Amino acid sequence: MTKEFIHFDPRETPVPLFHKLMLGAVAPRPIAFASTIDKDGHPNLSPFSFFNVFGANPPVLIFSPSRRGKDNTTKHTYENVKEVPEVVINVVNYAMVQQVSDASADFPKGVNEFEMVGFTMEPSDLVRPFRVKESPVQLECKVLQVIETGLKNAAGNLVICEILKMHVDPAILDENGLIDQNKIDLVGRLGGNHYVRASGNALFEVKKPD
Numbered sequence: 001m002t003k004e005f006i007h008f009d010p011r012e013t014p015v016p017l018f019h020k021l022m023l024g025a026v027a028p029r030p031i032a033f034a035s036t037i038d039k040d041g042h043p044n045l046s047p048f049s050f051f052n053v054f055g056a057n058p059p060v061l062i063f064s065p066s067r068r069g070k071d072n073t074t075k076h077t078y079e080n081v082k083e084v085p086e087v088v089i090n091v092v093n094y095a096m097v098q099q100v101s102d103a104s105a106d107f108p109k110g111v112n113e114f115e116m117v118g119f120t121m122e123p124s125d126l127v128r129p130f131r132v133k134e135s136p137v138q139l140e141c142k143v144l145q146v147i148e149t150g151l152k153n154a155a156g157n158l159v160i161c162e163i164l165k166m167h168v169d170p171a172i173l174d175e176n177g178l179i180d181q182n183k184i185d186l187v188g189r190l191g192g193n194h195y196v197r198a199s200g201n202a203l204f205e206v207k208k209p210d
Helices: 015-025 077-085 094-103 113-117
Strands: 034-039 042-047 049-057 059-063 086-091 137-148 159-170 186-189 196-198
Touching: 034 059, 034 077, 034 094, 042 077, 042 094, 042 113, 059 137, 077 086, 077 137, 077 159, 086 159, 094 113, 094 186
Parallel strands: none
Antiparallel strands: 034 042, 034 086, 049 059, 059 159, 086 137, 137 159, 186 196
């Protein structure tokens, strides 16, 4: 019996609906908790789930502070990396997730989200933005390039970064010095208000082919 699918053409589907369908289908997504700073020294902290790593030599990651869907304005993170091309990507675990969500609120420019949501500002070694002390892994990065994928509502802005230094909490390491997936207790972003906790019974292993 042939399965009948519903078809969505992005050229004919309203952007908010297509966006929600994308977020529900392409998941779970890791969360880049991005710390930036503007030219006047004001820190900013905001989460983005359009994010992943794309190479190890050099170590490269990309995240996207997309244009706002409601009014087509750009986010403070995007504006900051254009002024100061540096960022710290803080990894998000379960213990942090409510505060991370709170940091996504639309605060006025210049407001310090570290203070608003109760995270600790930790000085970085190689870049100007601060690290989130509570994060189990913090990645100091320089911005290599920013690619605007469009100028309409919800268009992506790809911030391509090179990792300059990684800070790892030794409490999340296993006996081989690698990150223990249960100890780090990561969370991923899904559609709507949903997240997933990547630990315990949610984890399973699949053998790689010989």
